Amino acid sequence: MSELDKLLEGVEVEWKSLGEVCDFKNGFAFKSRLFKEDGLPIIRITNIDGRNIDLSDVKFFNAEDYNTSNLSNYIIEKGDVLIAMSGATTGKIGYYNFIDPAYLNQRVGKFEPKEILNTRYLYHYLLTKAEFIYILAGGGAQPNLSSNKLKEKLEIPIPCPDNPKKSLEIQQKIVDILDTFTELTAELTAELTARKQQFSYYREQLLTFETGKETKQIPLGEIYDFKYGTGNTIPKSGGDYPVYGSNGIVGRHQEFNSEDAPVIGHIGAYAGIVNWGKGKHFVTYNGVICKPKSKDVLPKYAYHLLLLQNFGSKANSGSQPFVSYNILKAPVVCVPSKEEQERIVSILDKFDTLTTSISEGLPKEIELRQKQYEYYREMLLSFPKP
Structure with a gap:
């Protein structure tokens, strides 16, 4: 019997509505005209990429611009799970993996799991429900997700619901297995990003001439x-x-x-x-x-x-x-001359193949690891419904 079989053998599972095991926080209406180039970061729907939070295009604000003492209710901390509530990114999930806190913008929701639910377990499960959540939002050109409907209609499997301690232990073991694959994928992706940046640098050097x-x-x-x-x-x-x-x-x-x-x-x-x-x-x-x-x-x-x-x-x-x-x-x-163009193209094409070809190198490895992650996620989270 495999370790996976041992982990799930005889485990009772109860499917609960999300609202039974998780609270939900809607974002604050920060004003775009008050956005700053630095200050306190605001997480908008455009910062949610479907897996993580991307801070490459983050906006900032100054707390003194807002006449309220309740902004602390909208703080995002490391480990929080967010979701886009409207627009083209509706239903996309993002894991906040940064030490410094940020703030929740309108049209972004934050999950607040209760004691029976492991946050990272919730995150992995939500990644399997992207299509369901998009349909729940109405789909089409202008989808809009209701937090109440999300809490009522989305169900999540809770192992050993009558024994919270054991339930959390099983959830954590599932998380540990799945995180092994996501961490490896993240390392490979970081390596690929570094190579692409290197490629961009050399491309700029090779294509820069004096007239x-x-x-x-x-x-x-x-x-x-x-x-x-x-x-x-x-x-x-x-x-x-x-x-x-x-x-x-x-x-x-x-x-x-x-x-x-x-x-x-x-x-x-x-x-x-x-x-x-x-x-x-x-x-x-x-x-x-x-x-x-x-x-x-x-x-x-x-x-x-x-x-x-x-x-x-x-x-x-x-x-x-x-x-x-x-x-x-x-x-x-x-x-430059055609001879020089041919030489430069030969160098850049080899670099391009190394960094972007889906049939070889790091991109292929990342694709395989992602498929492996999805396989084990399906195996670990597809509990039968009564």
């Missing part, structure tokens, strides 16, 4: 014709050609409108993201078709020039960020 006899400066608008893709509906089945949206392949189609060329995210959360469209492919309106028009610039070299631009930071702001033709055409880049 001289062997190089010339050319606007991107003279290297590419940019054109938004076709159609708002994503073809998801059938056809020989991959469909590219704003960030990679999203379906299949029987037609193509671009071939062996970059695709740039045009609108939404992925505005400015650059992908390489291999072979014949179809680009939707969410992406930009990049058609090479300069004979002096190799296609793959031009692609690396696009990666260097960080179009996302230049996107027009608003509820739906977008990258205009003017933004794409404006940057002026240095272009």
Whole structure:
């Protein structure tokens, strides 16, 4: 008998509504006009990535701007589990893994488990219910999650409910097993991030020249014709050609409108993201078709020039960020001889394969570890219902 079988052998489980074992805190309505560049951090729905809390785009506030003494009710501490309550990220879960506290914004909810429920056990279980929670929120273009409905409709399995001490021991053992996989995945992801940053550094060094006899400066608008893709509906089945949206392949189609060329995210959360469209492919309106028009610039070299631009930071702001033709055409880049372009592309392609190819290296390892985690999570948390 395996350790997993021993752990779960003879364990009685009672399915309880979330509200029976967990309280819930809704966020505070911080005013966007009072956001600061430093101060006390605010966690918004955009900071929830589906697993963790991402502080790369965090906003801050000054407590003196608010005439209330109750802001302490909205503190987030290390180990708290949050959920996005509306918008495009509705239902996504985030684990707060930082030492310094932050504050809960409106449209973000915080779970407050009672004594019978291990917070990290709750976190792993919630990751299995993403689709259920999204449907509970109404789905569609404007989903909105009700905390009352979440507490009433979502059920969670509690082992040994009549023996809280034993119940928490079993929950902790399940957490320990699952955390082994998440920690390994986190380490591999951190290594991949470091390599990508290294890749970006070397790419910038290789593509930076002083203008001289062997190089010339050319606007991107003279290297590419940019054109938004076709159609708002994503073809998801059938056809020989991959469909590219704003960030990679999203379906299949029987037609193509671009071939062996970059695709740039045009609108939404992925505005400015650059992908390489291999072979014949179809680009939707969410992406930009990049058609090479300069004979002096190799296609793959031009692609690396696009990666260097960080179009996302230049996107027009608003509820739906977008990258205009003017933004794409404006940057002026240095272009060396074709021989030098070939040498640089050879180096960068090898680095790109190492860091981003899903079929080898770290990305493949991360994918395998994630599947392994999901397998054991399903095994450990799929208790039968009466």
